[in-house]
Amino acid sequence: MNPRAELLIDTAAGPAQVTAPAPRDVWWDLAGRDAHLGVTQTPTWLDCLCETGPYRDASRLYAFADGTRIVLPLVGRERRPGRLDAEESWPAGWGIGGPVASGAVSPGQARALLADLAHRPALRVAVRFRPQDAALWQRAVPGGFRLEPHMNQAVDLDGGFGAVWQHRFHTRARRDVKRAEKAHLDVEADRAGLLAPVFEELYDRSIERWAAQQHEPRALARWRRRREFPRERLAAVAARFGESCTIWVARNAGEPAAAIVVLRHGPHAKFWRAAMDRDLAHPVRAVPLLYRLAVEEACAQGCRVFDLGESAPGSSLEHFKAGFGGVGRPSPRYWRERLPVSAAERGLRTAVKRVIRFQDA
Structure with a gap:
């Protein structure tokens, strides 16, 4: 101190x-x-x-x-x-x-x-x-x-998950979730930090995908991304937040396909990080399923808001989060x-x- x-x-x-x-x-x-x-x-x-x-x-x-x-x-x-x-x-x-x-x-x-x-x-x-x-x-x-x-996007959880699913999730998001449910993915919610290594493995695969998309040398991408999000960070956050940190992992045919990290304090839930193996996750819509489960759990825990984090206006990320009811509001930095x-x-x-x-x- x-x-x-x-x-x-x-x-x-x-x-x-x-x-x-x-x-x-x-x-x-x-x-x-x-x-x-x-x-x-x-x-x-x-x-x-x-x-x-x-x-x-x-x-x-x-x-x-x-x-x-x-x-x-x-x-x-x-x-x-x-x-x-x-x-x-x-x-x-x-x-x-x-x-x-x-x-x-x-x-x-x-x-x-x-x-x-x-x-x-x-x-x-x-x-x-x-x-x-x-x-x-x-x-x-x-x-x-x-x-x-x-700009920060957040979902209003007023009315419970039934209202969120019916009135705030867009049709495309509900369709993706139903497709994932038919794929019979195995989903685990870890509140002890045990799945942090699984997340890190998927994050490394995500870095490789981002590097290819951005025409960036892999070594530079790994250095840059891991400098911003070092390997020990998730484990440290999970240890300090305890049961208020949930690592959601979806497996396709036994293989880790996608993972998200959700934090909670009182009535406020926050999506923090995501990673996936696109070849395993995208065809079965694993990520939308994890979002749905995390939002449903936040409603069950009495949360009033589900913070989806920052998005660039007009980006594909903003469009994706809007599908789950994410409404954007200015969050200025001075x-x-x-x-x-x-x-x-x-x-x-x-x-x-x-x-x-x-x-x-």
Whole structure:
């Protein structure tokens, strides 16, 4: 645990005490009372980042004079001096972060929190907001921050699985599920992390398929994908989430064909990862069957929402998720940098793609 620091800051919304890292008991208390809290806004998710990546806990608690308390989940980079640090909620690939509060946050308090971030000494500061309260925080963003648009898709589980199946699943999704059921696939739901090696095997096959689709050398694809999702990450997440992490695996004629990972916290279920052997999975529609089973279980567990994660507007992925009732809503990310590091990184990636004739899938 990083040493805890406390300071008092003056804001337009009055004085506020800032504590960093945020005390876990306060964070969990606010998490239990925040109606829109997502899986990726919990302390458990931050612990997963720090265990499997070069990160440290940089979360911040803001306590205002009127009793309002806000926790901002945040990680910094390990072993980097302050001026070269990156403080993000969250880093790319880790989903939605953003503030956690027990009740309504005033516009003045939102501005105070973001103004504090604007004055952090880190090279880069970034926050991605959840769709439910993005409008409030967007209006509070100070000058110097740039918008990075994202869209998140989620299924409303109100009414139970019968209503979701009948009124939110599209005809094509129901047809694919019925086709999979006729194929008599063997499906296992693992809540102890035992099927993590099976998922990793399917993920490696997925990397090879993506490399071929994108005209990318396999070695580069493996390095790039495994840098973003190292082998130990799923096992670590499964260990920390326990029974709230389910690895669904479908087998075709005894061979692993497809797998998905679903996380849960309270009434919020989240699809996290998927992998498949397309030759085994696609003809029998194994992936749609796993989606159907995961959504049905979330309904049975009393979840109110099934988060399908990010999709690019107009993409085939957005179309696929919409088939299961996924409705897209903006989930903006705002960031600022003291030096144009991101622009340099994008330029380098573009140059490499041009050399290898990379084709975006």
